[in-house]
Amino acid sequence: MMPPAAGDVLAMAGEQVLDAARTAWPGAEVEPGPVTPSVTSYVQQLDVDGHRLYAKLSVCGVSLVSVLRGALGDLATVRARQAAYLVTPGSLMQREATQLRTLAGPAALGAAALAGYARGVLFTEPVAGATLAELVTAEPGRTRELLGLVVTDVTEGLARDGVAASVEQGQIRERGIVDTFARKFNGLSGPAYLRATGYGDVLDGVVTRLRRARRAPTLPGGRGIVFGDLKPEHAVFPDDRAQRPVYLDPGLMRGHAVADMAKLTSRTVLGFIGRPPAPEAARMILTGLDSFVRSCARRLPAAEREAWLRALLALVLQDTTNILTTYLTAPADLPLSAHATGVRDHAREVTGLLDRATAPLMATADGPTLWRLYLARAREAVHA
Ligand SMILES: Nc1ncnc2c1ncn2[C@@H]1O[C@H](COP(=O)(O)OP(=O)(O)O)[C@@H](O)[C@H]1O
Numbered sequence: 012m013m014p015p016a017a018g019d020v021l022a023m024a025g026e027q028v029l030d031a032a033r034t035a036w037p038g039a040e041v042e043p044g045p046v047t048p049s050v051t052s053y054v055q056q057l058d059v060d061g062h063r064l065y066a067k068l069s070v071c072g073v074s075l076v077s078v079l080r081g082a083l084g085d086l087a088t089v090r091a092r093q094a095a096y097l098v099t100p101g102s103l104m105q106r107e108a109t110q111l112r113t114l115a116g117p118a119a120l121g122a123a124a125l126a127g128y129a130r131g132v133l134f135t136e137p138v139a140g141a142t143l144a145e146l147v148t149a150e151p152g153r154t155r156e157l158l159g160l161v162v163t164d165v166t167e168g169l170a171r172d173g174v175a176a177s178v179e180q181g182q183i184r185e186r187g188i189v190d191t192f193a194r195k196f197n198g199l200s201g202p203a204y205l206r207a208t209g210y211g212d213v214l215d216g217v218v219t220r221l222r223r224a225r226r227a228p229t230l231p232g233g234r235g236i237v238f239g240d241l242k243p244e245h246a247v248f249p250d251d252r253a254q255r256p257v258y259l260d261p262g263l264m265r266g267h268a269v270a271d272m273a274k275l276t277s278r279t280v281l282g283f284i285g286r287p288p289a290p291e292a293a294r295m296i297l298t299g300l301d302s303f304v305r306s307c308a309r310r311l312p313a314a315e316r317e318a319w320l321r322a323l324l325a326l327v328l329q330d331t332t333n334i335l336t337t338y339l340t341a342p343a344d345l346p347l348s349a350h351a352t353g354v355r356d357h358a359r360e361v362t363g364l365l366d367r368a369t370a371p372l373m374a375t376a377d378g379p380t381l382w383r384l385y386l387a388r389a390r391e392a393v394h395a
């Protein structure tokens with residue numbers, strides 16, 4: 012079986028986006044614009060009667076990297092499955108459309124405005140502004156404040172009346188850290204997949220340790236709604252309303268709030284390992300992150316703090332492993348974002364961080380110690 016070539020899959024997706032736009036706006040003039048590199052979905056800007064929109068499409072509900080590695084078969088098979096997937100009720104993009112409405116409605120959060128949905132394609136209005144990632148890089152001294160603002164905003168929003176009931180109708184579990192880790196590394200193909208990263212020798216041990224550590228006690232209060240893909244690229248601060256973030260790419264699901272903290276932490280750290288700021292700025296970002304995480308832990312009852320920090324660490328390290336291996340196994344013909352390229356170029360630092368930060372998981376259950384060791388390793392990884 013020949014895995015499909017990136018060019019063919021992206022061309023198929025591009026045609027499907029145009030078809031969907033013509034279905035949603037019959038008679039309108041539709042002009043394709045630039046494609047945003049992604050390892051997950053096909054994202055492209057379009058002009059519809061001169062109005063700029065973002066279009067987003069999922070190929071069969073799995074990541075583009077999996078499709079291009081042949082997980083669904085050759086190009087003909089992918090085409091056939093995708094034709095059916097586009098019109099499947101409950102497809103990923105249809106759930107995302109509903110979730111954007113949930114964010115703007117009952118959650119009363121800023122969210123990318125839904126412009127339409129047709130034939131498996133989600134259309135959103137462009138959100139302008141600086142992302143949390145950009146703000147932290149530009150003003151490292153505000154790291155703690157900015158992380159706090161986003162986490163408080165999301166937590167309050169997702170706890171509002173009607174949110175859980177609405178999410179219940181269509182969770183997006185595809186982005187969940189634990190589910191993703193299990194999908195990638197529990198199967199028989201795990202070892203071969205790890206070898207394909209080029210860092211199999213180190214990552215084998217990392218995955219083994221994380222799988223053992225996963226059998227940790229569950230935390231109290233775990234059935235709330237979490238954002239699911241709370242990366243620093245998904246919170247945008249429009250210039251005119253600097254205090255109120257607007258969110259992109261929700262993956263709302265039932266879970267424990269620690270999962271959102273974990274994603275924010277792991278992606279913040281990965282982001283600047285991939286594109287290192289000046290050492291002084293990196294030190295300030297890590298100090299802000301440390302101070303924020305400790306303040307969250309302090310707000311919990313003393314008896315829960317330990318387990319919370321330990322759960323946070325296990326999730327941070329799983330998420331880092333998930334995304335690093337995706338970037339490392341992406342086929343050479345798939346265009347990558349600057350973030351993904353940066354992480355790939357610093358894979359040695361990231362695998363070193365994972366190797367050394369997972370080692371103590373076997374030796375100690377002491378959450379604060381695990382957190383301290385992770386931060387120390389992160390400092391080394393960015394030479395801060
Ligand atoms: N409505 C939008 N406004 C501004 N940027 C967007 C919008 N939709 C997508 N993007 C850009 O495209 C990137 C990828 O889109 P996203 O929805 O996050 O898809 P993926 O599932 O591939 O991560 C985002 O991180 C953001 O940079």
Ligand SMILES: [Mg+2]
Pocket residue numbers: 245260
């Ligand atoms: Mg995204």
